[in-house]
Every structure is written in structure tokens, then in C-alpha cells.
Amino acid sequence: MRVYLLSSQTYTPEVIAVAFAKTSRSPEPFDVIAREISAEQSAAFHEKWVIGYGHASVAEHAVVHIAIEGVSRLALEALESARLASFTEKSTRYQILDADAFVRPPELQGHPLADRYEAAARHLFAAYHALQEPVQRVLRLHEPTRTGETSTQWARRNRTAYMDVCRFLLPAATQANVGMTVNARELAHTLRKMLAHPLAEVRALAERIHAAARASIPTLLRYVEPDHATQQALAQLAAALPPIGQRPVATLPIYVPILHRWDPEGESRVLAAALYRVAAWDYASALAYVQSASSEARFDLARALLGHLTRHDIPLRELEHTWYTAEVVLDQGAFYELKRHRMMTQTPQALHPRLGYMMPRAVAEAGMAERYHEAMRHAAATYEALAAWNSHVASYIVPNGYLRRVLLTFNARQAYHLIRLRSAPNAHASMRLFAYHLLAALRKVHPALYAFLPMPDEAEWARLTKYLMGPYPGTGKGS
Ligand SMILES: Cc1cc2nc3c(=O)[nH]c(=O)nc-3n(C[C@H](O)[C@H](O)[C@H](O)COP(=O)(O)OP(=O)(O)OC[C@H]3O[C@@H](n4cnc5c(N)ncnc54)[C@H](O)[C@@H]3O)c2cc1C
Structure with missing residues (x-):
């Protein structure tokens, strides 16, 4: 076993992504592959495999940290809709804001x-x-x-x-600052949505993020086009809808x-899945068992699944059923x-x-x-x-x-x-x-x-x- 970091101080995000991608076909260790890749080779690899053949998951290994300041909270709603990115934002709970800390659209x-x-x-x-x-x-x-x-x-x-x-x-x-950590695949997807946004600030933010990130990820973010069609089609449809009365506040x-x-069977499905994980039963048998169990037995099963969590424990995935x-x-x-x-x-x-x-x-x-x-x-x-x-x-x-x-x-x-x-x-x-x-x-x-x-x-x-x-x-x- 060998475990080590491919340091972002030694290799660019795109080289790291290529080194990981190449393990699919290369017998060499990762550090050897990474040492042998030049910036040009890395760009050519991404052009061919990620952009050309659509092997997009490789782009997830190219990660950037983007510092964003002086953006409205309205614009941040569009940015923070990026599900697979990480954000930490200036809080309005812990800071007093200046009298002119707002964005002029x-x-x-x-x-x-x-x-x-x-x-x-x-x-x-x-x-x-x-x-x-x-x-x-x-x-x-x-x-x-x-x-x-x-x-x-x-x-x-x-x-x-x-x-x-x-x-x-x-x-x-109100202006906010936000730190964003994101991989190239998720960033490209987010930028496509933002470039088609009705607000000029959001589109400008997308352009600024694109320019900043391309300094570190030049190839994987080369082709980022606005995704206009769906939003426009929906907006047109909504404009033609008849008005309905607003429910009194x-x-x-x-x-x-x-x-x-x-x-209605959701609770049984979660509990059955929890049993399924540990008992050598097929799912239908586990579900039938839970459905016919007394409410006491169901609570005992739920207690085993959820009653022992400390504050740092995350419940098992069976709750996703x-x-x-x-x-x-x-x-x-x-x-x-x-x-x-x-x-x-x-x-x-x-x-x-x-x-x-x-x-x-x-x-x-x-x-x-x-x-x-x-x-x-x-x-x-x-x-x-x-x-x-x-x-x-x-x-x-x-x-x-x-x-x-x-x-x-x-x-x-x-x-x-x-x-x-x-x-x-x-x-x-x-x-x-x-x-x-x-x-x-x-x-x-x-x-x-x-x-x-x-x-x-x-x-x-x-x-x-x-x-x-x-x-x-x-x-x-x-x-
Ligand atoms: C008291 C309090 C103060 C806060 N103050 C601030 C603040 O000042 N600034 C600020 O920006 N936010 C603040 N937050 C928001 C907080 O940081 C979280 O972003 C927010 O509560 C959503 O939680 P989450 O990320 O755990 O949830 P979700 O996004 O719903 O994620 C659910 C769970 O999935 C896992 N997960 C999701 N994405 C990832 C990922 N990329 N990597 C690893 N695991 C992941 C984690 O286990 C996570 O708990 C505060 C929250 C609280 C409760």
C-alpha cells in the first residue's frame, strides 16, 4: 500500500486530473505519470478525452479555490445553487454592515x-x-x-x-464575500447556468469567475457557453399563463x-433497507417483516438505526430510501x-x-x-x-x-x-x-x-x- 498527496504546489489541477485519468490504462504509479506530463500534454489529453469524448468525470479532479468579494446576496443565490461545490460566506449574523454595503445593479x-x-x-x-x-x-x-x-x-x-x-x-x-471550492466539471455546469441568468450582475460574475479560474484550469473551462434555451422556453410559457388569485396572506x-x-410505506422501506444491510434476506422478505411487525418492534429497529448517533455521526444511507x-x-x-x-x-x-x-x-x-x-x-x-x-x-x-x-x-x-x-x-x-x-x-x-x-x-x-x-x-x- 502507498498513500500520498499529489500536491497542488507541485502540479497544476489539470495535470493532477490527467495523472488520475491515466491510471485507467497505464501501469505506472500516479507520481511517475504526473512527473512525465507537460502542460501541453495535459491540455491535449483533456481536449481529446474530456471535451472530445465526453469523459467529463475526469474534470472533477481539477479543483480550484475562488475568492469572491462585493457581490450581492441575490447574485449569490445563483452561484450557490451549485450543488457539488463548497461555500463559506460572510454572515449577516456576526458582522455589522456599512451603510453603503449594497450592490447597484x-x-x-x-x-x-x-x-x-x-x-x-x-x-x-x-x-x-x-x-x-x-x-x-x-x-x-x-x-x-x-x-x-x-x-x-x-x-x-x-x-x-x-x-x-x-x-x-x-x-x-446587500454585499457579500464568499469563498468557493469547486471542481472543473461542476464549475463549467454552474457557469453555463449563470451566463444565461436574467441579471447582468450574475452574468458578469460568471465571466469574472471564468477568467480567474482559467488561469489555473485553462483547457477544461475553455468551452463554456450559456445554457439559454430551457430558461427562455419556461419564461415564455409562464408569461402566457392566466393570473390566479393570490391566497390572502x-x-x-x-x-x-x-x-x-x-x-405511506416510506418508514417501512427505510427500516426494511436497514435490515437488508445486515440480514441475509431479500428485500421483499425484509419489507414484509417490517410491515407486519408491532409498533414496538418497529421502534426498536428505528432505535438501532437512529438512537445511537453522536453529534458527529451521520445517519446511514438507508434513510435515503x-x-x-x-x-x-x-x-x-x-x-x-x-x-x-x-x-x-x-x-x-x-x-x-x-x-x-x-x-x-x-x-x-x-x-x-x-x-x-x-x-x-x-x-x-x-x-x-x-x-x-x-x-x-x-x-x-x-x-x-x-x-x-x-x-x-x-x-x-x-x-x-x-x-x-x-x-x-x-x-x-x-x-x-x-x-x-x-x-x-x-x-x-x-x-x-x-x-x-x-x-x-x-x-x-x-x-x-x-x-x-x-x-x-x-x-x-x-x-
Ligand atoms: C449556527 C450556524 C452558523 C453558520 N454560519 C455560517 C457562516 O457564517 N457562513 C457560511 O457560509 N455558512 C454558515 N453556516 C451554514 C453552514 O456552513 C452550512 O453550509 C449549512 O448549514 C448547510 O449545511 P451542510 O453543508 O451540512 O448541508 P448540505 O449541503 O445539505 O449537506 C448535507 C451533508 O452532506 C455532506 N456534504 C454535502 N456536500 C459536501 C461536500 N462538498 N463535501 C463533503 N460533505 C458534503 C455533509 O455531510 C453535509 O452535512 C452556518 C450554519 C449554522 C448552523
Whole structure:
């Protein structure tokens, strides 16, 4: 056995990819193959095999780390839809942002609505800053020092708590920095989608990423064309649809997922698959056994599968044998975190202010409710003025507090991961609320599978459900 690194300090990403690809036909060890490959040979190899014959998985061995700064959070939604990439992003929970930390969309350059956009963004940032001190004061009273907590730890916790509240006012135009680690295959796919995006900022970002990455991966990223056809066809189709009435905001279940699809036999299928892994049975026998087992026996089986996980353990893959489709309405700040769960299939609708908005109760307790409502309404009116010209650009001005609707398809393992991570005490209250509502919904249909994830106690549940006020009406236009 030999195990070693093909160092990225010695070899370029494309040479490493060729060295790995060549093991398919070469008897030589990897380091010998790598030493013998010149940049020209590597380029010729990739042109012939990866680009020419479509052996695209080879490109996964060419990895780059891309630093991206000063991009809007709206543009990052397009970038972060790359499922097989890794991201770490500047947080709005742990940093206070400057008054002009927002992107001016290229489409607005020299446009008559540019000043109105600028004023609305500044208005939101001014309210965001104005809220900080009074909200911090109120939360200090709610969050006394815990036993054993130092004053620095307490101050940090208090700061996160008031930033969590104030960030509801930040628009999608808010600037972010993100570090991205990605392989050439996934990057090419992501760039193709981004180059066809309706926002000029996203297309420009794709071009800048392409140029930066090509310094390191010149051949594998040579042919990256926009993928226009599907998006255009869908947009044309949607434009011809008749308008339908919007459900009144007050009747929308917010943070509560509507389960549109689940498998009534899903729990049995997961448990049968777990048995199948260890017993020498065929699948039909395992399924029949589980289906006829008492509920006690099913819980025992579920306990063996899920009852012994430590915080670092990931549940076995057998949980992937059942799937759900759910629809949820949640605030944009929460959606922005939800979208990072790459393994799920997520279809968000456009960001607009028409479904209404939420307000953290601490804003009212700090005596800042009127300021908050006024800033939210001002942003919504600016959105409508912009949307009459370009609804994609209008989304930049929508603050985090407005509601967004998203369709999710996921398996039980993905649900498990999300609920564990996002119900933790350090997660944002909106996400915790969603995570617990998701847990409650899944427990109803597959009780044994979700019995080992705890629901909050009454006091914690009351605290969470009181965190937000609303929904307050949005502009209500559209369908
Ligand atoms: C309290 C808290 C604070 C956070 N702060 C920040 C922050 O400041 N900045 C920020 O950018 N994010 C932050 N996050 C988001 C976090 O880093 C994750 O991106 C997000 O929670 C999604 O989780 P995930 O990547 O585990 O989930 P998913 O993308 O759903 O992945 C599910 C699981 O699949 C596996 N997996 C998926 N992709 C890979 C991969 N490429 N390599 C290896 N394993 C993989 C992992 O086991 C992962 O847990 C924070 C999250 C929490 C809970």
C-alpha cells in the first residue's frame, strides 16, 4: 500500500486530473505519470478525452479555490445553487454592515429609477443601523448572563441576538464575500447556468469567475457557453399563463411545511433497507417483516438505526430510501440559509414583497415598530416601481423580512441533517421554527423515524413562536 498527496504546489489541477485519468490504462504509479506530463500534454489529453469524448468525470479532479468579494446576496443565490461545490460566506449574523454595503445593479446605470433605488437601499440600511442600539438594549434584558459565561461570551451572544433581529431589514442587494471550492466539471455546469441568468450582475460574475479560474484550469473551462434555451422556453410559457388569485396572506401557513407528497410505506422501506444491510434476506422478505411487525418492534429497529448517533455521526444511507415533497413560506433571511442545504432539491419562487413580511417582536419591544414598518413599505413600493420595468432587478431591493415560497424535495437523511443542524440553540430563530415544524410534520407520517430527534420543551416552543410578529401585508399584486 502507498498513500500520498499529489500536491497542488507541485502540479497544476489539470495535470493532477490527467495523472488520475491515466491510471485507467497505464501501469505506472500516479507520481511517475504526473512527473512525465507537460502542460501541453495535459491540455491535449483533456481536449481529446474530456471535451472530445465526453469523459467529463475526469474534470472533477481539477479543483480550484475562488475568492469572491462585493457581490450581492441575490447574485449569490445563483452561484450557490451549485450543488457539488463548497461555500463559506460572510454572515449577516456576526458582522455589522456599512451603510453603503449594497450592490447597484448594472441595469440601473443611467436609468431614471437609479436614484429611487439608491434612496430605498440607503433607507433600509439607515433603519438597520437605527434599530441596533434600542434592540440591543431590549435583548440585554431578555438575555441575562448564564452561569459560567464570561462577559465577552455574553456580549458576543447578545450581539448575535440583535444582529439576528436587525438583519430582517437588509435587502437582497446587500454585499457579500464568499469563498468557493469547486471542481472543473461542476464549475463549467454552474457557469453555463449563470451566463444565461436574467441579471447582468450574475452574468458578469460568471465571466469574472471564468477568467480567474482559467488561469489555473485553462483547457477544461475553455468551452463554456450559456445554457439559454430551457430558461427562455419556461419564461415564455409562464408569461402566457392566466393570473390566479393570490391566497390572502393571513391564511398562509408560515414556517409550517405543507407535505404534498410522502410515501405511506416510506418508514417501512427505510427500516426494511436497514435490515437488508445486515440480514441475509431479500428485500421483499425484509419489507414484509417490517410491515407486519408491532409498533414496538418497529421502534426498536428505528432505535438501532437512529438512537445511537453522536453529534458527529451521520445517519446511514438507508434513510435515503424515502422521499418527501414539501412547500414552505418563510422569510427571505431564513430561505437564504435554507438554500445552503445543497443536497435537497429546491425550487424557490422569485423574491418579491407580495406575500407579506414578518417582524421580530424585539423591534416592537424596542419601540421601533413604526420605523421598521415604514422601511419595509418603502422598499416594497420601490420594488413595484422597479418591477413595472424589470422584475428581476426589482428583487434587489426586497429585504430579508419579506416572505418567500419554496418547493422542496428531499429524503429522510437530508431532513434529519437539516433538523439537527437548524434546531440547535445557536441557529437563527426563523430556521429553528421551520426545523421544528418540519420535524412535527414528518413525525406525523413516519413516527418511528423521527422519534429520536427532540422537540423543544414548552417554554422554548413558546419563546420561539413569539419571536416573530406578522405576517404583515405585502403589496399583494401579481399571482
Ligand atoms: C449556527 C450556524 C452558523 C453558520 N454560519 C455560517 C457562516 O457564517 N457562513 C457560511 O457560509 N455558512 C454558515 N453556516 C451554514 C453552514 O456552513 C452550512 O453550509 C449549512 O448549514 C448547510 O449545511 P451542510 O453543508 O451540512 O448541508 P448540505 O449541503 O445539505 O449537506 C448535507 C451533508 O452532506 C455532506 N456534504 C454535502 N456536500 C459536501 C461536500 N462538498 N463535501 C463533503 N460533505 C458534503 C455533509 O455531510 C453535509 O452535512 C452556518 C450554519 C449554522 C448552523
